[in-house]
């Protein structure tokens with residue numbers, strides 16, 4: 001039987017305190033870390049691993065954060081949470097709010113992929129769609145401010161998956177690194193998709209905590225993977241400006257279209273401290289690796305969940321990694337999240353002629 005002392009809660013001593021009766025769980029965390037069966041060898045990284053965050057209850061790592069946020073809300077006697085989402089945080093908060101009897105108010109981006117919106121609606125969240133959210137940095141910032149204002153006016157829990165807005169709930173992201181370390185030790189490099197930056201910042205934070213506590217002697221190098229069409233953090237790191245590059249997002253990869261990344265500064269620091277780097281990838285490249293991951297490894301990821309592998313392949317080609325390096329790619333979300341993309345992947349093979357059973 002599932003207890004609230006498993007999954008992320010097995011690290012409860014290192015997480016914000018929540019009394020056991022307020023801990024909410026749907027089985028998030030403790031995801032498999034599996035070794036590459038074929039691709040690693042092919043790209044010159046025989047010690048390549050995948051962390052299957054796609055196997056969390058609602059199909060993305062966001063479940064670690066919403067489990068913590070909703071538990072904190074309950075412990076503090078709150079009746080609702082409010083946030084904004086490109087899809088996965090929404091699907092996750094909707095499920096965990098339903099589980100714990102909280103109302104969930106959420107602003108979704110204009111071009112949210114239908115499967116993610118449906119996943120939010122099935123749990124009966126209160127949804128509002130906002131014009132320009134997901135493309136326009138000014139609108140993104142405005143919506144973040146509105147969420148923060150309404151959260152404090154109404155005493156609702158802020159449901160934004162960024163350290164800048166929900167630092168306590170974001171502590172739960174560190175459990176990803178603690179699990180990797182328990183399974184494998186500290187890897188040489190970890191490749192992470194970057195939208196708002198909280199995922200990478202949290203994973204690095206988990207390793208840095210181990211270093212600070214004297215339990216490990218180093219952190220992995222962190223590699224930030226973004227779409228060329230929304231490569232604000234990668235460019236801001238490379239040009240040394242210390243600020244995310246401004247501009248609209250033209251990326252087609254759901255989940256990492258964040259023109260105003262709230263945790264950019266934490267990512268810059270993580271990359272600098274860990275001797276890490278950023279990689280910007282064309283959407284076509286990410287889609288090709290999404291197909292390879294399904295065909296050669298049996299792992300069905302959404303495009304944002306495949307961009308870390310695209311980044312590792314690119315880094316190997318550019319000589320940024322050594323052959324003996326232990327490399328972990330974060331597979332952040334599940335393939336069923338983006339049904340349109342799935343359809344496009346298999347469309348050429350869908351028209352199957354019907355055959356007679358006695359002629360096979």
Ligand SMILES: *Cc1c(COP(=O)(O)O)cnc(C)c1O
Nearest residue numbers: 088195196197198199304332333
């Ligand atoms: C949210 C999300 C990301 C990006 O995380 P950030 O913290 O916004 O950088 C990457 N992949 C998936 C599948 C996501 O849902």
